[in-house]
Amino acid sequence: MTAQDRSASGLSRRKLLGAAGVGALAVGAGGGYAVGQAAGEPATPAGVADPHAAPVPFEGAHQAGIVTPAQDRLYFATFDMTSDEREDLISLLKDWTAAARQMTQGNDVGDFGAVSGSPYAPPEDTGEALGLPPSGLTVTVGFGRSLFVDDKGRARFGLDGQLPERLQDLPSFAGDRLDPAISDGDIAVQACANDPQVAVHAVRNFARIAFGRASVRYSQMGFGRTSSTSTAQVTARNLFGFKDGTANVKVEDTKDVDDFVWVHEDEGPAWLVGGSYLVSRKIDMRIETWDREPLEGQEAIIGRTKGSGGPRSGGDEFVPLDFDAKDETGKPMIDMKSHVRLAHPDVNKGAKLLRRGYNFVDGSNGLGQLSAGLFFIAYQRDPEKQFVQIQRSLAGLQNDLLNEYIVHVGSGLFACPPGVDTKGYWGEKLFA
Amino acid sequence: MKSSLAVLGALAAIGLSACASDPSESTASGDLSVAASDSKCEVSATKLKAGPSTFKVSNKGSKVTEFYVYADGDRIMGEVENIGPGLTRNLVVDLPKGTYEGACKPGMIGDGIRQTLTVTGGAAKKLSDSQELQAAADSYARYVKSQSDTLIVKTTEFVDAVKAGDVDKAKKLYPIARTYWERIEPVAEKFGDLDPITDGREPDAKAEGVDFTGWHRIEKQLWVEDNTEGMDKYADQLLANVKKIVQLGQDTPLTALELAQGSKGLLDEVATGKITGEEDEFSHTDLWDFKANIEGSQAAIASLRPVLEKQDPALVKKIDAQFAALDKELNQHQDKTTGDWMFYDELTKDQVKALSNAVAGLSEPISQVAAVVAKSA
Numbered sequence: 001m002t003a004q005d006r007s008a009s010g011l012s013r014r015k016l017l018g019a020a021g022v023g024a025l026a027v028g029a030g031g032g033y034a035v036g037q038a039a040g041e042p043a044t045p046a047g048v049a050d051p052h053a054a055p056v057p058f059e060g061a062h063q064a065g066i067v068t069p070a071q072d073r074l075y076f077a078t079f080d081m082t083s084d085e086r087e088d089l090i091s092l093l094k095d096w097t098a099a100a101r102q103m104t105q106g107n108d109v110g111d112f113g114a115v116s117g118s119p120y121a122p123p124e125d126t127g128e129a130l131g132l133p134p135s136g137l138t139v140t141v142g143f144g145r146s147l148f149v150d151d152k153g154r155a156r157f158g159l160d161g162q163l164p165e166r167l168q169d170l171p172s173f174a175g176d177r178l179d180p181a182i183s184d185g186d187i188a189v190q191a192c193a194n195d196p197q198v199a200v201h202a203v204r205n206f207a208r209i210a211f212g213r214a215s216v217r218y219s220q221m222g223f224g225r226t227s228s229t230s231t232a233q234v235t236a237r238n239l240f241g242f243k244d245g246t247a248n249v250k251v252e253d254t255k256d257v258d259d260f261v262w263v264h265e266d267e268g269p270a271w272l273v274g275g276s277y278l279v280s281r282k283i284d285m286r287i288e289t290w291d292r293e294p295l296e297g298q299e300a301i302i303g304r305t306k307g308s309g310g311p312r313s314g315g316d317e318f319v320p321l322d323f324d325a326k327d328e329t330g331k332p333m334i335d336m337k338s339h340v341r342l343a344h345p346d347v348n349k350g351a352k353l354l355r356r357g358y359n360f361v362d363g364s365n366g367l368g369q370l371s372a373g374l375f376f377i378a379y380q381r382d383p384e385k386q387f388v389q390i391q392r393s394l395a396g397l398q399n400d401l402l403n404e405y406i407v408h409v410g411s412g413l414f415a416c417p418p419g420v421d422t423k424g425y426w427g428e429k430l431f432a
Numbered sequence: 433m434k435s436s437l438a439v440l441g442a443l444a445a446i447g448l449s450a451c452a453s454d455p456s457e458s459t460a461s462g463d464l465s466v467a468a469s470d471s472k473c474e475v476s477a478t479k480l481k482a483g484p485s486t487f488k489v490s491n492k493g494s495k496v497t498e499f500y501v502y503a504d505g506d507r508i509m510g511e512v513e514n515i516g517p518g519l520t521r522n523l524v525v526d527l528p529k530g531t532y533e534g535a536c537k538p539g540m541i542g543d544g545i546r547q548t549l550t551v552t553g554g555a556a557k558k559l560s561d562s563q564e565l566q567a568a569a570d571s572y573a574r575y576v577k578s579q580s581d582t583l584i585v586k587t588t589e590f591v592d593a594v595k596a597g598d599v600d601k602a603k604k605l606y607p608i609a610r611t612y613w614e615r616i617e618p619v620a621e622k623f624g625d626l627d628p629i630t631d632g633r634e635p636d637a638k639a640e641g642v643d644f645t646g647w648h649r650i651e652k653q654l655w656v657e658d659n660t661e662g663m664d665k666y667a668d669q670l671l672a673n674v675k676k677i678v679q680l681g682q683d684t685p686l687t688a689l690e691l692a693q694g695s696k697g698l699l700d701e702v703a704t705g706k707i708t709g710e711e712d713e714f715s716h717t718d719l720w721d722f723k724a725n726i727e728g729s730q731a732a733i734a735s736l737r738p739v740l741e742k743q744d745p746a747l748v749k750k751i752d753a754q755f756a757a758l759d760k761e762l763n764q765h766q767d768k769t770t771g772d773w774m775f776y777d778e779l780t781k782d783q784v785k786a787l788s789n790a791v792a793g794l795s796e797p798i799s800q801v802a803a804v805v806a807k808s809a
Contacts, residue, residue: 082789083757107514107521116512116523118484120689121803212754212793215785 052194053133058104060419061274062262063426065138066379067251067354069230071192074222074358075199076280076375077207078185078412079214081147086157088213089147090431095209096141096189097425100202106134109205126208128201135195139202141426142278142414145169147186162430164272166383167415170279174396175403182282182410185217190278190377192356196223218410220282222358222375229356235309235317239359239372240290240405242302243309246317247344249354260352260386261379271429274418276379279353279387282360282410285373290405301401303338311340339402342393351386353378373406383413466536468515469493473536473545482529482553487512490520495539501525501549502533513540527551564739564808565688572735573685576616580678583612587674591667594650597660606651607712607720607773613647613674614724615731617701618694619681626680630673633710646670648714655714688736692802695732698725699795707788709776719765719773722787726762729798730755736805743804747797754794761790 052072056064081089099109108114110124117123148163150156155163191202200221207216226238227245231252235243249256263272290298299305303312303321313322313333323341325333334341345352355378362371380386394400417427463486467474470493489499489512498513501523509532510525529551535544586609593602613620613631620627628636630646637644644652649666653659686694705711706722733740733751740748765774765783779787 082786082793105516107516107519111520111522112524113512113521116510116521118524118803118806119526120806122799208796211796212750212757215789215792 053135055105055134056136056138058101059422062419063140063416064104064419065140065190065192066276066416067229067257067261068138069233069251070225070227070356071136071138072194072223072225073192073196073199074375075191075196075203075219076222076377077189077203077219078144078217079187079189079210080217081186081214083213084156089157092210092213093427094425096206097420099205099209100139103202103205104134104137104139126201126204129198132195132198135193135198137191137193137198137202140190140416142188142416143427144184144186144188144412144414146184159430162269162271164269164415166277167413170383170411170413171388173391173408176408176411178411179409182218184412187214188278188280188412188414196221220360220375222360224359226357226359226374227355229354238374239285239287240298242304242306243317244357245355246309249352256352257354260381261354263381271417271427272415275416276381277383278414278416279378279380279383280410280412281376281408283374283376284371284407284409286405287370287372300335301338303334303340335401337399337401339394339400342400343390348390348393349385351389353380353386353390463488465490466499466534467492468497468499468536468538470495470538471545473534473547475534475547475549478547478549480527480549480551482527482551484524484526487523487525488520489515489523491515491517493517493538497536497538498540499523500535500537500544501527502535503530529553562808565805568688568735568739569685569691572691572732575731575735576619576681576685579612579616580681583609583616584675584678586612587671591671594660594663594667599654599658599660602660603654603715606654606715607717610647611720611724614721615728616681617725617728618686618690618697620677621697622684623677623680626673626677630670630677651712652714688739688805689802691732692736692805695729695801696795696798698729699791699798701725703788703791703795707784707791712776716775716777717773718776723762723773726758733798733801736801739808740801740804743808747800747804750797751794754797758790758794761786
């Protein structure tokens with residue numbers, strides 16, 4: 001194939017775009033992308049830029065993808081280091097950071113990208129995002145306990161003394177049916193975007209960059225965000241048909257974000273200040289059984305009405321829960337074992353989480369039942385006081401009524417470093 | 433695997449353009465820089481030599497830009513798009529002698545800011561003109577010769593055992609004879625009609641509506657039926673075809689580029705056939721083949737080593753390290769006294785994954801080899 005052949009095949013990113021996409025790409029320019037083109041540019045048939053196509057800034061004090069308003073799609077993966085060399089870990093984090101910086105802004109990976117390199121070399125970028133706008137892509141990484149210490153407690157990668165005290169293995173919860181093959185990992189990568197192809201592209205390129213240094217342990221696709229992380233978003237529904245994330249920590253509530261999401265100065269270790277802890281749980285839902293449950297039963301289990309999402313104690317979606325409200329027979333209107341009550345800060349020493357979960361469907365299970373559920377992701381400042389506290393209240397058939405219909409099958413806890421500046425890389429302070 | 437070699441054969445036939453050799457011309461080739469701003473497009477040289485040039489396009493402006501190289505009638509020779517402010521993206525374009533225009537398009541619109549690029553120089557050099565590459569090909573040809581001599585000896589022993597009805601002996605010889613076969617597989621794969629009848633798999637033969645023949649036909653009889661009934665015909669045919677392939681391989685040795693691609697092809701074989709236990713599905717002797725593929729790949733890289741050392745020593749270091757890592761992983765599964773390998777179905781899932789990781793780790797740098805070889809023409 002000659003250069004002529006290549007260009008004749010016409011793999012032109014921009015030409016593949018429709019009018020909306022052109023606007024979006026102009027938006028993807030990095031500087032001055034507020035809306036459409038910068039002043040003084042001749043008119044183009046760009047049309048109105050689609051906010052779902054716009055880029056999310058990559059650099060900042062915190063990693064993007066935590067308090068960023070939740071995008072529609074998720075592709076999550078965890079990686080295990082296949083190399084024991086400290087240099088390999090450092091170079092991998094540098095290479096990943098560089099690639100994420102490019103991809104989140106709508107650019108190809110590498111110097112040559114997908115189609116402008118040598119015809120004799122595999123393209124640097126895998127190419128399936130050619131022609132697609134940045135789509136709000138964020139890539140967020142977190143480090144598992146196993147990155148710091150091996151199973152005998154010996155330091156790995158020379159990371160002596162860098163293991164955060166709070167990065168403990170999560171305790172066993174009643175009812176857990178965890179599969180090690182879809183749990184844990186040395187490094188977690190959360191790619192969120194408004195286009196699943198863009199999210200998959202990000203993780204696929206990460207996996208490729210990692211060959212020889214790290215390999216994928218498992219990955220999970222998610223759709224239909226089940227949490228709102230911004231007041232600007234409507235509350236989405238989970239696969240049980242209920243609004244999920246009504247009382248979630250929202251980015252606009254800066255005090256909650258500060259109290260419940262970011263690791264503070266005095267909590268260290270130093271490399272993690274401004275970071276957060278990510279808990280992931282793969283939760284299978286027994287969809288068919290749930291669907292046979294009467295509406296009243298479903299609402300009693302959750303503690304909210306299915307239509308509006310308002311509390312069973314009355315009022316619309318955002319009215320506070322009234323746990324003291326009783327019906328005419330004297331029974332609490334919000335059941336003592338309902339999901340909302342047991343998950344509420346009032347019964348959990350004030351604990352809140354920033355949730356970022358997604359629905360998943362992994363096809364059917366051979367019995368004609370959906371293999372489906374919720375890929376739960378939550379960010380927090382202190383896993384013990386937040387996730388563990390709340391999950392202890394919920395777990396087990398004696399507690400949350402919902403447990404008859406769900407089972408936790410995958411789990412992970414990761415420490416997510418703070419954000420990077422224009423030159424930095426993820427976790428660089430670990431190696432200082 | 434066959435398809436990629438076919439494509440490469442075609443590529444090699446076209447020949448790689450390279451620098452013109454006339455030193456009196458004050459023309460540039462190789463790396464060029466393009467300073468793009470909102471109002472300017474400065475290419476570091478406007479007179480170029482024929483062959484591949486790399487344009488390093490830096491966007492120093494405030495708008496997203498793109499860079500094109502046009503031939504007459506705005507025929508696009510190459511383009512790189514979506515270069516954000518402050519970013520640098522590279523473009524490789526292979527330009528024959530002629531006049532072209534380079535164009536930056538700030539804001540990615542309009543005709544762009546253009547300047548004329550004049551490309552001079554004689555006919556493109558061919559890969560085969562390079563003595564270094566010829567030396568690499570010759571070196572590999574010697575390897576093929578040594579392996580194929582033994583291949584014929586070992587295949588003959590295997591075939592004799594099959595025809596003598598000695599099932600145990602045949603089973604022992606099967607993975608050993610195949611070792612020599614698997615080491616030089618890229619040679620066999622060049623011959624599209626011989627490869628499937630020698631090393632084809634049962635479902636493929638079925639799909640094609642042809643008789644299932646070759647190594648795996650006999651393998652099935654030995655391990656599934658535990659006898660050699662009806663195998664005489666297949667055994668004779670196998671030996672005849674192996675001999676034919678060896679002869680053809682020696683008559684038309686691989687070019688350096690095919691060799692580079694072959695070293696990757698062998699790893700692809702491992703990643704798709706051996707790591708899954710698909711290839712030797714009846715005997716489970718996949719690790720014999722696995723090791724042989726790796727050795728074959730290593731031999732191909734060794735032949736190319738002088739070229740690679742000169743063009744990209746960092747890549748050689750990476751490849752060496754990954755070969756060592758893979759060997760370490762693989763060698764755990766060999767009985768040190770008998771030299772026998774573990775059977776595939778005895779490996780745990782974790783062991784297979786560790787092997788798969790090591791193969792992937794090696795395949796990435798090896799996939800870069802062909803481009804490095806092409807550069808050295």
